[in-house]
Amino acid sequence: MDIRAIRKQFPILDQEVNGHPLVYLDSSATSQKPIPVIEAVDNYYRLTNSNVHRGVHTLGSRATDLYEGAREKVRRFINARSTAEIIFNRGTTTGINMVAQSYGLQNVKADDEIVITPMEHHSNIIPWQQVAKITGATLKYIPLQEDGTVSIENVKNTITDKTKIVAITHLSNVLGTINPVKEIAKIAHENGAIIAVDGAQSAPHMKVDVQDLDCDFYTFSGHKMCAPTGIGVLYGKEELLQQMEPVEFGGEMIDFVEKYDSTWKELPWKFEGGTPIIAGAIGLGAAIDFLTDIGMDNILQHDKKLAKYAQERLNEIEGLTIYGPKDRAALVTFNLDDVHPHDVSTVLDMEGIAVRAGHHCAQVLMKWLDVSATARASMYLYNTEEDIDRLAEGLVKTKEYFGNVAY
Known part of the structure; x- marks a missing residue:
């Protein structure tokens, strides 16, 4: 997959949000639309x-x-x-x-x-x-x-x-x-x-x-x-x-x-x-x-690669909990200690990074996880490892913003 060529098919990604290049990590809620x-x-x-x-x-x-x-x-x-x-x-x-x-x-x-x-x-x-x-x-x-x-x-x-x-x-x-x-x-x-x-x-x-x-x-x-x-x-x-x-x-x-x-x-x-x-x-x-x-098998392979990379990068952050199995599709649901998911999402948005926060229409599962809400970064065929790096950097800034010790 030529990710950079694919990204050019999604005009919405070529913009800045709050002064930063947009990183869209909310595709599980809705994906972006290509030119065709x-x-x-x-x-x-x-x-x-x-x-x-x-x-x-x-x-x-x-x-x-x-x-x-x-x-x-x-x-x-x-x-x-x-x-x-x-x-x-x-x-x-x-x-x-x-x-x-x-x-x-x-x-x-x-x-x-x-x-x-x-x-x-x-x-x-x-x-x-x-x-x-x-x-x-x-x-x-x-x-x-x-x-x-x-x-x-x-x-x-x-x-x-x-x-x-x-x-x-x-x-x-x-x-x-x-x-x-x-x-x-x-x-x-x-x-x-x-x-x-x-x-x-x-x-x-x-x-x-x-x-x-x-x-x-x-x-x-x-x-x-x-x-x-x-x-x-x-x-x-x-x-x-x-x-x-x-x-x-x-x-x-x-x-x-x-x-x-x-x-x-x-x-x-x-x-x-x-x-x-x-x-x-x-x-x-x-x-x-x-x-x-593009090929659905290619998309799944790309998604799993991103999911693995995201887990590796986010696991480096002290005080961050990831929910779900290691072998997963292209999303990572997590919480930062002592920071509400909505606050996490708000700070990330200030950095131009779009993630979802809340119960994700899954309150029965939230109760099973023993949390009221989580943050979720969900990737798709237009996302890159650089997007995950931006997410990790944004989460470190979030910790610093709320007075936590960065890793």
Whole structure:
């Protein structure tokens, strides 16, 4: 990977913040957008803007071709069997809620079990809490190992023949843990359960093959993988999606409407009520082209190299605690002794360094870590070792600013 050439594709990085060159280390919250994605969205609005599927005029046909072409790009990107299995929506949160409301409420009953982990994002906890409350099912958590990983033994001990749904993140947005989804899927299926995977953090950073993972559902967001905000994907096995009812009703998703009854379009459109997120889908397609040209294996290798370097540099700082396993994706979550994470983030911002501070929508995990909040530096394909050096230097200045002894 030619990182310097890649960085030139991201115009936002070529600026100063508070008098310093910007170091953007908040890609787990949202990634920056490369020129090809910006141009794809701009060109749609400049040259093609029209609704899809409904008109037979030239602009409508062009827009439909671009929109459905993006769906095919997503299918190839995650190796789904068919575009019928690719549902466009607003993002991971929407996708998980669709599974919970349509599949979960239809298939879970009292005395059944839903299994998740303490490392889940709130978007993969609250929908399952609601399903459990409505149906009377039991919500169970797979215990974490001391380093924030999941052991297969604990998975086997938690999933039972009462389990109907296993919902798990592929990659933790706090710990950087990459979960063994393929092995967990096998255990779930052996017990008669389905598995729904939160891929918000994994899809941007690694090659995803939903057929190889044998997951039943997989959700991810475009904005974390160089695409615009407001566009996401729900993948579902076709036989499951066929059984499910839509969760939004209106135009676009109908076949016939009569006075007292209606029928739905075939997959995937029965789940895409209303005017879809056309520009977002086109931007996602452009982002997939951009990432594919670089190579997902190359991106993961780069990310892991940065994660290793970041751990080494930050471990040199006395009084700094890093959370999560050594083998991780491209993020480092940490705390400085006696300095609140929000103060850490504020001082770093004064140095032009953007990191995230707070509970990262993972309060259950914060309680497990026995902290109220953390700071998080998350890297992506446009980051360099020099960015990590700037982070380390900024943290030393933060210690000095708050009266601590620098290492």
